[in-house]
Amino acid sequence: MSTVFLHVGQCGNQVGHAFWKKVDKDNSVKESHSFVHPDGKQRSIHVDSEPKVLQKISRGLKIREGNIVCGKQGRGTNWALGYYGSQREQHLLEDSIERVRKEIEKCDTYSGCIMMHSLSGGTGSGLGSRLCEEMRDHYPLAHLMSCAFAPCKSGESPLQHYNSLLTLSKLQRNSDCVILTHNDDVLQTLEKKVKGSVSFDNMNNSIAASLCGLFLPTDSLTPTRGVSIGMEPWELIRATCPVPGYKFLHINHLSRSKLTWEALMGQLLLGVRRYNTQGGALGSLSNVVIARGDSGKTFLYSMKTLEKKIKAVYNCVTWNPFPLDVWTAATNPAGPREAASITIASNHGTVVDYLETLVQRSKVMYDATAYIHWYKRHGSGQEDFEEAFETVYEVLEDYKGALK
Ligand SMILES: Nc1nc2c(ncn2[C@@H]2O[C@H](COP(=O)(O)OP(=O)(O)OP(=O)(O)O)[C@@H](O)[C@H]2O)c(=O)[nH]1
Ligand SMILES: [Mg+2]
Incomplete structure (x- = not known):
């Protein structure tokens, strides 16, 4: 089973750079060939309407020649310009689809595409929406997941609300699942940890760690004989977004060394939002809990006591009899070294x-x-x-x- 990644715009590519740097440290992902080819090249296409970011991120990544699709001029934070394309650069959309087609042809079994893009940049939002529509059209039976990054509420651009609204509507109509990350949340968490001002690099490393927590192979989904078949992103959809009306996921992730599972989970749960802006309790429809660094195979035992706490903090709906799936992995290659991590993906009321x-x-x-x-x-x-x-x-x- 193979997954093709599509990175669109500055944000999608910069987060992608941090993501692939971490993926490169995981041997099980290399052995499985689900995210990387047998020759070590990434199954990824990188698209932007201007060359600057692509030149920077391509250094140090194992991107196949031709899988960088680039225009000459940005889309000026305008969804319409990204979606309908500038007159002079109509080729950007066609070239991207063509590279994706070639990449899919190289897969033994193509299972789906994961897109990364911002909700407010003209390229990430507009071209991202268009690519999502085209992918659904060309590959109706394959999965389609979006990792979308929402701008800070304080307002970076007056057009960000329209751009986000127009993009989310297209994602709702065409994708199977949207992992929504708010730059505000990432910033807030990092401001407590990082001395001085928080850079995009700091933010992208933190986001990449969460995404690796979700997508990298787990022992739970690896056949007892053989290597991983790369089912994690697609099992995530089955477990958390089985119905088309509810497809927005929120991730909480924490990595620490020398803590018991109980202490690590306790810290993670402290960071979960439980109330909305009016003070009402937030709830969740379904969740996947992933523990990495479980070399002693003790996490499932700890879950006997932790399950109740997680269900209470995530305020799981009563109509879902199985609101928690649990996956474990003995190693935690995305690090830091010797650390264990817990990642929880939740179909949650924050949306x-x-x-x-x-x-x-x-x-x-x-x-x-x-x-x-x-x-x-x-x-x-x-x-x-x-x-x-x-x-x-x-x-x-x-x-x-x-x-x-
Ligand atoms: N987390 C994160 N957010 C980013 C990064 N770069 C840009 N953003 C956010 O993305 C939004 C702007 O989108 P970009 O990706 O820069 O824009 P683009 O898709 O290249 O589109 P145009 O430049 O308008 O053609 C803003 O909300 C930024 O805060 C990044 O590296 N990481
Ligand atoms: Mg740009």
Whole structure:
């Protein structure tokens, strides 16, 4: 089983760089050939509308020649320009799809694609949305997962709300699962740990550690004889997003050395958001708990006492009789050395809070027709916005119903 990775825009590629650096340290992933070819090359395509970031990240990664697809000019933080393409650079979309097709042809069994991109950059959001649509169209039976990075709420660009709204609506319609990471959350956690200001490198290393916690091979999903078949991303969808109405995941990850499982889990649970902005309790629909560095095979035993605590903190819905899946791995190659890690992927109520704020802010701007001419200029009409509002309202309704 093989997975193809598609990194789009500055954020998608910079996070991808940190991710692949960590993947490279895992021998089981190399043996399984699910993420890397037998010749050691990554199963990844790197797309950006401008060359600067791609030149930087390609150094030190094992990217196949031709799998870097590059334009000449950025998409100016405009979803419409990324989605409909600039007149002069229509080739970017076609070249990307062509490279993905070639990469998929090299797979024995292609199981799906994981995209990484920001929700607010013009390339990551607009071209990312378009690629997601095309991938669904070209490979309707394969899985499609998005790792999407949300901008800081404090506001980096006035267009970020529209861009995020339009992208999330396309992801909801075309992907099977969206792992949503908020730059605000990552920053907040790192500000307590890092001396001085937090850089994108610090943030990307932390994000990459969480993604490796989810995607790298586990012993639980590796056949007793033989090597990993790389099922982790696709089992994650089966376990946490079985219904199309609820496909947004939130990750919590913690790695420490010399702590018992109970202490490590205790620290991780302290960082889980339990209440929404109105003070109401947040809930979760389904969760996967992954423990790495379990060389003594003690985690499952510890789960006998931890299970109750996790269910309480994640406030699992009563209608799901099996809200927790547990996977373990003896090693923790993404490190740090000798550390053990716990990663929890949760289909969680935090997404309701986020989408409500997003839709509210976008609606105020839309009703005042703020910045709409920027989108119209590049081909986006009223239909794009109305479809996006309608889709996100539906997601909110579905989640609120399920979490009651
Ligand atoms: N976590 C993280 N976020 C990033 C990184 N680089 C940019 N971002 C965030 O991504 C958003 C901007 O998107 P970019 O990826 O820079 O934009 P792009 O996709 O290249 O699109 P254009 O430059 O507009 O063509 C902002 O919210 C940034 O905070 C990164 O390396 N890591
Ligand atoms: Mg850019």
